Structures are given as C-alpha cells and as structure tokens.
Amino acid sequence: MLIKFTAYLLTSSNAILTDAMESIVNVVASGFAFYSIHLSARPKDQNHPYGHGKVEFFSVFLEGGLIFIAGVLILGKACYNIFFPETVGNLLGGMGLIGFTGIVNWALGTYMVKQGKALNSLTLHADGKHLQTDAYSTVGLLAGLSVMYWTGFAWIDIVLSIGLGLYILFSGYKLLRKSIAGLMDESDTKLVGQIAAILQRHRENDWIDVHNLRVQRYGHELHIDCHVTLPNYYDLNKVHDEVSAIDSLINSYLHANTELFIHADPCIPACCHYCRMNDCPIRSEAYQRDVVWDKKIISKNEKHI
Numbered sequence: 001m002l003i004k005f006t007a008y009l010l011t012s013s014n015a016i017l018t019d020a021m022e023s024i025v026n027v028v029a030s031g032f033a034f035y036s037i038h039l040s041a042r043p044k045d046q047n048h049p050y051g052h053g054k055v056e057f058f059s060v061f062l063e064g065g066l067i068f069i070a071g072v073l074i075l076g077k078a079c080y081n082i083f084f085p086e087t088v089g090n091l092l093g094g095m096g097l098i099g100f101t102g103i104v105n106w107a108l109g110t111y112m113v114k115q116g117k118a119l120n121s122l123t124l125h126a127d128g129k130h131l132q133t134d135a136y137s138t139v140g141l142l143a144g145l146s147v148m149y150w151t152g153f154a155w156i157d158i159v160l161s162i163g164l165g166l167y168i169l170f171s172g173y174k175l176l177r178k179s180i181a182g183l184m185d186e187s188d189t190k191l192v193g194q195i196a197a198i199l200q201r202h203r204e205n206d207w208i209d210v211h212n213l214r215v216q217r218y219g220h221e222l223h224i225d226c227h228v229t230l231p232n233y234y235d236l237n238k239v240h241d242e243v244s245a246i247d248s249l250i251n252s253y254l255h256a257n258t259e260l261f262i263h264a265d266p267c268i269p270a271c272c273h274y275c276r277m278n279d280c281p282i283r284s285e286a287y288q289r290d291v292v293w294d295k296k297i298i299s300k301n302e303k304h305i
Contacts, residue, residue, distance in 0.1 A: 001027055003097050011094035014081045015141055015160035018074045019098065022134060022168055025070045029063035029130070033123045040123070053218030056123040057182040063126060064175025071169030078161035088157055091149045095142055102138030105131045120256045122182065122217070126175060133171050137164055185216050193295035195224065198253045199246070200293040205276035206231055206242060208267050210293060212301040224250065225261040229303060231277060232266030239264045271303060 001023035008017045036059035044051045112128025115121070141160060148156040192215055199210055213226035230242055247260045267275065272285035291297065291304045 003101050007094040007097040010090045010097070011088055013088050013091070013094060013145065013157055014078060015144065015157050015164065016094055016098060017077065018161045018164045018168075019101075019134075019138060019141055021074055021077075022067070022070050022137075023101075025063070025066040026130065026134065029059075029066055030127060032062050033059045033127050035059075036123050037121065040121075050216075050223060051218045051221055053221050054183070056121065057179045059123045060126045060175055061179035061183070063130065064172045064177075064179055066172075067130070067168055067175060068172030071165050071172055074165035074168060075162060078158055078165055081158055081161070085154065085158070088148070088154060091145055095145050095149075098138055098145075099142055102135045102142070105138070106135035109133075109135060120221075122178075126178070130171070130175070133167075137167055140164070182217060187299070188215055188217065189295055191215050191217075191222075192299060195250065195254065196293045196295050196298050198250060199298070202249055202253075203293070204242070204245070205278065206234075207246070208271050208275050208277070209291060209304045210298045211303060212263075213298045221257045221259065222254070223259050223261075225263070226298070227263045227265050227301075229265045229267050229271060231280065231282075232268075233282060265303070268303070274304060 001020065004016065004020035004023050007013075008020050036055045039055045040051070040053045042052050109128045109131030112124050112131065114128075116123075116125030116128055141164065144156055144160040144163075148154070148160075192213060195213065195215070199207075208229040208231070211227050211229075213224065216223040228243065228246060230239055234242070243262045243264060246262060250260060251258050269284040272280075272283050273288040274291045275283070275287060276290070277283070297304060
C-alpha cells in the first residue's frame with residue numbers, strides 16, 4: 001500500500017491512485033480476516049455447538065463491502081478528474097514500483113488460495129483471490145500506462161481509472177454475494193455434487209438410496225444431514241453399522257472435517273425395482289434398473305421411486 005501511494009506521489013496518476021486506494025481495503029480486510037481465522041479455529045463450546053466457523057462469512061462480507069465502497073470512491077474520483085484533470089509525470093518510476101507490487105501480490109495471493117483449498121478456509125481463499133485480482137488489474141494498469149507514456153494521451157489515465165473502478169466494483173459484488181449465500185445457507189451445488197460422486201463410487205448394495213441431502217458450511221468444517229434407505233429387516237445394530245460406514249466414507253474422501261446426521265428410512269416395496277440387494281427375503285419385484293446418484297437426485301426430499 002505504501003509503495004503504491006509513493007508511486008502516486010511520483011506520478012499524480014489517477015489510475016495509480018485507484019490501485020493504491022484498493023490497497024487500503026487489502027490492509028483493513030486482512031486484519032479482520034486474521035481475527036476471523038483465529039476465532040473460527042476455536043473448538044465447539046456450549047454456546048456455539050456448531051463451532052465458530054460462520055465468522056469467516058462475516059470476514060468475506062466485510063472485505064466485499066470495503067471493496068465495493070472503494071470502487072464507488074474510485075469512480076467518483078475518476079469522474080471528477082474528467083472535468084479537473086491533473087498533470088501526470090515520472091511514469092517510468094511509478095510503473096516500476098507498481099510492477100513490483102503486482103509481483104508480490106500475485107505470489108502471496110497464489111499461496112493463500114492454495115492454502116485456503118488445503119485448509120478448507122473460505123477467508124484465506126477469498127483474501128488470496130482478492131490479491132490475485134489486484135495483481136491482474138495491475139497488469140492492465142501497466143499496459144495502459146505504457147500506452148499513455150508512448151503516445152502522450154493523458155485521457156488514457158481517466159479511462160484506466162474508470163475501467164479499474166468498474167472491475168473493483170464487480171469483484172466486491174462477487175464477494176458480497178458469496179458471503180450472503182453462506183450466511184443464508186444457500187445450497188453449494190458443487191459440494192453436493194462431490195458428495196454424490198463419493199457415495200456413487202463407493203456405494204454398497206444395501207444403501208438403497210440417499211435423499212434430502214443438505215450441506216452447511218461452518219468455516220473449515222461441514223455439517224451434512226441426509227436420509228438413507230436401508231432394508232427394513234435390519235436390526236438397530238446393523239443400521240448403526242451402515243450409518244457409521246457412510247460417515248467414515250465421507251470423512252475419508254471429502255478432505256474436510258465433516259459432521260454427519262443420517263436419518264435411516266426403511267425400504268418399501270416400491271424400492272424393489274432399483275434395489276441391488278442379493279437374495280433379499282422380502283423382495284416383491286425383480287431388480288430392473290440402477291439409479292445413479294448425482295447432485296440433483298440426492299437433494300430431493302423423496303425416495304427414488
């Protein structure tokens with residue numbers, strides 16, 4: 001941030017000021033992100049039985065909101081300079097400083113995105129994506145400033161500032177949208193699809209169907225609940241064993257700390273035509289077809305009949 005403001009003082013470039021103002025957001029948002037990661041790592045307690053992971057969505061919301069506000073201010077400054085332009089100078093020195101910050105942001109952002117995926121941390125991933133976005137916008141900024149340097153067209157500085165401002169606004173909107181979706185427990189179709197693929201790939205014959213599957217994210221932890229149809233002649237011990245097997249399977253392959261609540265349903269005669277059970281003592285209809293579990297079918301609150 002300090003390097004970018006130094007570049008602005010050297011050049012008086014409105015486009016470089018735009019980039020520097022966004023860096024203020026980086027500093028403030030990262031400070032709150034640091035606290036939210038610390039809080040989300042705390043274990044569950046009596047007052048927070050699902051843990052403290054939801055605070056990460058607040059962190060992303062704050063970051064997205066600050067980015068959005070920065071975009072509005074940047075566009076306002078650009079519009080002001082249309083009518084009251086400033087003289088731009090010493091572009092090569094400013095471009096050198098901005099180029100250095102772009103390299104640092106891209107390297108740090110890539111590392112944070114990688115760690116965010118490995119640790120299943122929404123905050124690290126969002127902050128890393130923000131820094132990568134900052135680096136990409138810096139590349140565009142440098143390209144535009146290079147054209148301005150060689151052509152001498154001062155209006156390019158204003159156009160760059162407006163373009164970057166709109167891009168920053170859109171980035172803020174995406175983060176706001178993602179955080180609100182998490183706070184409202186919006187269905188994560190990609191994650192549901194991953195769970196469906198795991199169950200489909202490793203399904204047992206007595207897991208007749210899985211339905212009404214829902215996923216909630218609490219920071220780096222997941223909470224899943226679903227209904228599993230099992231043969232109706234299984235005793236309670238056998239049902240418990242099958243439920244535990246599904247729990248172990250999901251936790252082994254999903255690469256996230258996952259808590260499952262599974263409701264066991266007894267099979268009914270209408271399930272027989274897609275039931276894989278061999279030598280079933282109560283089968284009323286021959287096996288006819290297989291039901292492929294995907295994100296759409298396991299999310300429905302109904303048996304696959």
